[in-house]
Amino acid sequence: MMTLVTGGAKCGKSHYAERLLENFAGKKYYIATMEPYGEEAMAAIVRHRKLRAGKGFETVERYMDIDGLVAPEEFRLPRGCGILLECTANLCANEMFKDGRICDPTEKILRGFGRLKDISAELVIVTNEVGSDGISYEKGTAEYIRVLGTVNRLTAQMADRVVECVYGIPVVRK
Amino acid sequence: MIMITGGAFAGKLEFARAHFGLNEDEIVDGTDCAPEDVFTAKCIVHYERLIRRLMETDGQGLQYGAGGADEEMEAVGTDGASKCRSLRPLAFTDRLLCENPDAIVIMDEIGSGIIPLEKSERLWREQTGRAGCRIAERSDTVVRICCGLLEIIKGIPR
Numbered sequence: 001m002m003t004l005v006t007g008g009a010k011c012g013k014s015h016y017a018e019r020l021l022e023n024f025a026g027k028k029y030y031i032a033t034m035e036p037y038g039e040e041a042m043a044a045i046v047r048h049r050k051l052r053a054g055k056g057f058e059t060v061e062r063y064m065d066i067d068g069l070v071a072p073e074e075f076r077l078p079r080g081c082g083i084l085l086e087c088t089a090n091l092c093a094n095e096m097f098k099d100g101r102i103c104d105p106t107e108k109i110l111r112g113f114g115r116l117k118d119i120s121a122e123l124v125i126v127t128n129e130v131g132s133d134g135i136s137y138e139k140g141t142a143e144y145i146r147v148l149g150t151v152n153r154l155t156a157q158m159a160d161r162v163v164e165c166v167y168g169i170p171v172v173r174k
Numbered sequence: 175m176i177m178i179t180g181g182a183f184a185g186k187l188e189f190a191r192a193h194f195g196l197n198e199d200e201i202v203d204g205t206d207c208a209p210e211d212v213f214t215a216k217c218i219v220h221y222e223r224l225i226r227r228l229m230e231t232d233g234q235g236l237q238y239g240a241g242g243a244d245e246e247m248e249a250v251g252t253d254g255a256s257k258c259r260s261l262r263p264l265a266f267t268d269r270l271l272c273e274n275p276d277a278i279v280i281m282d283e284i285g286s287g288i289i290p291l292e293k294s295e296r297l298w299r300e301q302t303g304r305a306g307c308r309i310a311e312r313s314d315t316v317v318r319i320c321c322g323l324l325e326i327i328k329g330i331p332r
Contacts, residue, residue: 008285010303040296132181133287141288166283167179168307169316169327 002123004159006152009128012168014048017084017124018055024082024122030057031069031083031116033091048086057084063094064105066112070119083120085113088127088155092148102140104147110154117158125159127152175271177313178280179306185322186280187219194278212270217278221309222302225263229298267305271312279309 005017021028030052036042052059060077062069066085069077077083085091088109095105117123131145156162162174178186190196200216204224212218270277285303290296310316315329 008283008287008303009289009299010307011285012303012307040293129286130288131286135287137288145288166318166327167177167281167303167310167316169310171318171325171327 001121001161002117002159003125003161003163004152004155005124005126005163005165006129006173007165008132011165013126013128013165014051014086015168016163016165016170017086017126018052020124021057021082021084021122022055026081026121027078028055028057028082028084029077030059031066031085032059032061033063033085033087033094035063035090035094064091064098065108066091067108067115069112070115077116077119079119080121081119082122082124083116084124084126085116086126088125088151089130089148092151093144096144096147097140102143106147106150106154109151110158113155113158125155127155129164175275175309175313176278177306177309177316178278178319179283179310179316180319182282184319186282186319188322189317189319189324190217190219190278190280196278209266212277213273215274215277217280218270219280221279221281221305222284225267225302225305226298228263228266229294229301263301263305264308267308271308275312279313281306281309 003017003020005013005020007013032045032048034041034045036045049059060069091109092105095109096102113123113125116125128148131149136142137145156174159174161172164171164173178190180186187201191201194217196217202211202215202218204212204218204220204222204227207215207224209224209228212221212224218224270279281302285299290299310328313328315331316327318325318327
């Protein structure tokens with residue numbers, strides 16, 4: 001079962017996503033895609049760690065190359081595990097802007113998600129809605145909004161369930 | 175408590191007026207009301223704007239982010255809640271939930287954009303999101319309005 005959890009900033013997505021895996025009995029992994037860069041990122045990471053504490057997740061920090069997580073030559077996630085990946089928005093930014101040039105990582109990200117889906121019994125992916133502030137941004141940011149929107153649509157196609165969080169209330173979209 | 179949310183100008187207040195038969199003097203506006211008015215009002219509109227005003231007036235707004243919203247709440251609980259801190263948005267929201275549990279709270283959704291460059295804007299989004307989650311959790315009914323049309327996302331219609 002694959003679930004995509006989306007919503008705006010601070011809408012209770014993480015909390016909801018964790019609850020989806022609350023009763024999962026097997027081995028559970030939390031794939032963290034946010035780089036601990038700067039004071040606010042650290043604060044967010046500390047907050048999320050506190051939320052997850054005692055819930056049985058093993059944290060795997062992976063800022064990009066999700067498909068590598070299931071490749072034989074790298075760290076291997078065991079078949080039948082539960083996975084919570086948080087979040088696509090960070091992963092997408094890390095992949096897009098990694099070496100000063102802007103690239104389109106859509107295919108690579110989707111391939112990674114596909115592998116996670118194949119190997120896991122329960123997969124929950126958290127993403128973010130960034131396209132609804134009506135502001136015209138410069139090229140890099142505009143491209144980011146386009147790519148993330150595309151990745152989100154394709155992830156939703158792949159997912160069995162899609163849930164949007166609105167001030168903590170889950171609204172089932174698929 | 176009843177929460178009505180959705181984007182700006184989606185028709186939230188119009189819905190509340192029509193559905194609950196509200197008089198103008200029963201509605202307080204977070205844009206310019208005295209903060210304490212929300213503890214007795216029947217309906218509060220633009221609660222997200224009141225959160226911004228609370229952050230601006232307590233003079234400590236820029237310190238919110240580092241410890242995160244949860245640590246801030248702990249600080250409120252352990253330092254004896256000085257007057258200044260009692261205006262902090264999450265503590266203020268808890269007081270609203272406690273003192274005016276039957277209120278109709280109307281609040282824009284503001285979080286679905288690119289992370290703002292301005293730190294105070296990021297903090298406002300964070301405080302608004304967390305306050306909104308608390309209000310939604312305590313509400314019997316949460317309604318989301320889009321293009322004037324309503325969707326009940328929690329509870330039953332009343």
